[in-house]
Amino acid sequence: MIVGSGGREHALGWKLSKSDLVEKVYYASGNGGTSLNIDINPTDFKSLSKFARDHECFTVVGPEKLLESGIVDFFMEEDLPIFGPTKRASMLESSKIFSKQFMNANNIPTANFSTFSDVEKAKDYVVRQKDRKLVVKADGLSGGKGVVVCDSSDDAVKTLDSMMIHNRLGNSGQRVVIEERLFGEEASYIAICDGKTLQPLASSRDYKRLYNGDMGPNTGGMGSYSPTPLINEDIDRKILEKIMRPAISGMSSQGKPFRGFLYAGILVDHLSKEPVVLEFNVRMGDPECQPLMTRMNSDLFEYLQNASEGRLDTMQPINWTVHSAVCVIMASKGYPSSYSSREIIQGLTDIRGTNVAVFHSGTLRDEMGNVLTNGGRILGVCALGPNVYEASEKAYSEVGKIKWGQDAQYFRNDIGKSTLPN
Ligand code: AMP
Ligand code: GLY
Numbered sequence: 111m112i113v114g115s116g117g118r119e120h121a122l123g124w125k126l127s128k129s130d131l132v133e134k135v136y137y138a139s140g141n142g143g144t145s146l147n148i149d150i151n152p153t154d155f156k157s158l159s160k161f162a163r164d165h166e167c168f169t170v171v172g173p174e175k176l177l178e179s180g181i182v183d184f185f186m187e188e189d190l191p192i193f194g195p196t197k198r199a200s201m202l203e204s205s206k207i208f209s210k211q212f213m214n215a216n217n218i219p220t221a222n223f224s225t226f227s228d229v230e231k232a233k234d235y236v237v238r239q240k241d242r243k244l245v246v247k248a249d250g251l252s253g254g255k256g257v258v259v260c261d262s263s264d265d266a267v268k269t270l271d272s273m274m275i276h277n278r279l280g281n282s283g284q285r286v287v288i289e290e291r292l293f294g295e296e297a298s299y300i301a302i303c304d305g306k307t308l309q310p311l312a313s314s315r316d317y318k319r320l321y322n323g324d325m326g327p328n329t330g331g332m333g334s335y336s337p338t339p340l341i342n343e344d345i346d347r348k349i350l351e352k353i354m355r356p357a358i359s360g361m362s363s364q365g366k367p368f369r370g371f372l373y374a375g376i377l378v379d380h381l382s383k384e385p386v387v388l389e390f391n392v393r394m395g396d397p398e399c400q401p402l403m404t405r406m407n408s409d410l411f412e413y414l415q416n417a418s419e420g421r422l423d424t425m426q427p428i429n430w431t432v433h434s435a436v437c438v439i440m441a442s443k444g445y446p447s448s449y450s451s452r453e454i455i456q457g458l459t460d461i462r463g464t465n466v467a468v469f470h471s472g473t474l475r476d477e478m479g480n481v482l483t484n485g486g487r488i489l490g491v492c493a494l495g496p497n498v499y500e501a502s503e504k505a506y507s508e509v510g511k512i513k514w515g516q517d518a519q520y521f522r523n524d525i526g527k528s529t530l531p532n
Contacts, residue, residue, distance in 0.1 A: 111136045111158075112169075114137075117396055117439075122394065124467065143481070152173075158181075171393070177195055182196050182197070191415070194393070199367065202390040213387060216360035217356065220387045224288050227285045233267050236266040244260050244263070250281060260291070274286065298314045298373060299353075303358055304419075307423045312405060314336035318332070332439045332521070335498050337405075357372060406429075435495075436525060437525070438509050439522075440519050442483055451482075453482060454482055455481045455489070465504065488519070489512065493505035506523075
């Protein structure tokens with residue numbers, strides 16, 4: 111059973127359904143691209159766990175919010191198999207203050223920072239930093255809206271007012287981290303963890319900005335690819351030795367063993383060329399999951415099951431196709447502000463072939479079997495190719511076949527076109 115309803119969850123279920131060990135994949139509550147959708151609200155742990163017991167499910171959780179709410183703890187108390195971190199281990203993402211202090215305590219490289227719960231002290235600090243470039247981060251989960259990269263101290267003061275006085279992010283913004291702004295290139299580094307050891311996935315990166323050339327507002331992600339040349343062998347080794355392994359052993363020695371997908375948002379500093387952690391997430395990335403699942407040759411289920419039982423050390427390294435994968439997100443025109451809904455999506459049946467896959471996010475199916483738009487980000491069109499550029503060309507030729515409404519779709523044109531700095 112996959113819990114969640116986005117493109118990440120569709121891609122996880124698609125990959126798991128290929129395992130000989132998996133009979134059926136249920137989705138709670140899925141979307142228009144997934145079958146066997148269960149009509150249970152994912153926050154209703156009691157009904158979910160009953161379903162899991164009745165149908166002998168192994169459960170995989172997508173969204174961080176449910177992890178923070180303790181879905182894994184609930185299932186474990188009921189003795190039901192589940193893959194994901196406990197509520198306490200989820201603090202690596204659900205509290206930026208915890209996460210930054212944890213990194214410092216374990217010598218994990220990250221930007222210098224201070225934490226504040228008093229807005230006046232925070233503003234004083236910002237003013238005293240003079241011209242230093244700063245980033246303001248809400249402590250709690252904020253659905254991707256909690257980080258503001260500031261160009262000036264004025265900017266930072268306005269951000270503090272908005273988070274701590276005007277409560278733009280509710281409780282999440284009552285405490286903040288203020289950190290130095292770093293410059294460099296970014297990548298996503300994700301591993302499957304069993305509390306003691308880890309198995310790294312291939313490297314990937316996502317595109318957060320709405321417009322070509324990384325302009326415009328932040329979004330849930332407008333595209334992604336894997337692997338990224340930024341993570342060469344040397345950087346990969348450093349990420350494992352200086353970041354991922356210390357994180358796993360640090361969490362374990364704090365009595366919060368980390369079982370689940372551990373995702374480090376990495377920046378390779380433009381001066382030192384060293385990898386630094388921008389943030390930890392406690393789940394798979396969306397849309398990084400889509401190209402990763404497209405490239406994975408090994409049986410994902412075996413890894414998740416062994417990880418949930420603490421036996422990841424018995425597994426061989428994960429095998430990946432040497433081909434690259436690119437995922438282009440098709441969104442409703444107007445996203446992330448206002449956009450139309452319930453448009454019929456045309457062209458989906460024209461997408462065929464072993465080297466392409468379309469993962470749904472904001473879609474639903476009507477009684478007639480039509481797939482309708484139902485949100486901001488609608489589809490992730492993925493393609494494999496001998497390199498990122500060719501995978502991108504292939505993905506865009508498939509994107510061109512899909513339409514809805516009166517020219518109501520939007521996508522970036524430059525996903526995977528260049529693997530130079532974003
Ligand atoms: P986070 O959610 O912490 O990864 O932040 C979201 C985005 O904000 C990152 O992908 C970066 O682009 C940017 N960011 C976060 N922290 C910093 C930093 N210290 N310096 C520069 N950019 C940052
Ligand atoms: N792709 C960024 C995230 O999943 O948080």
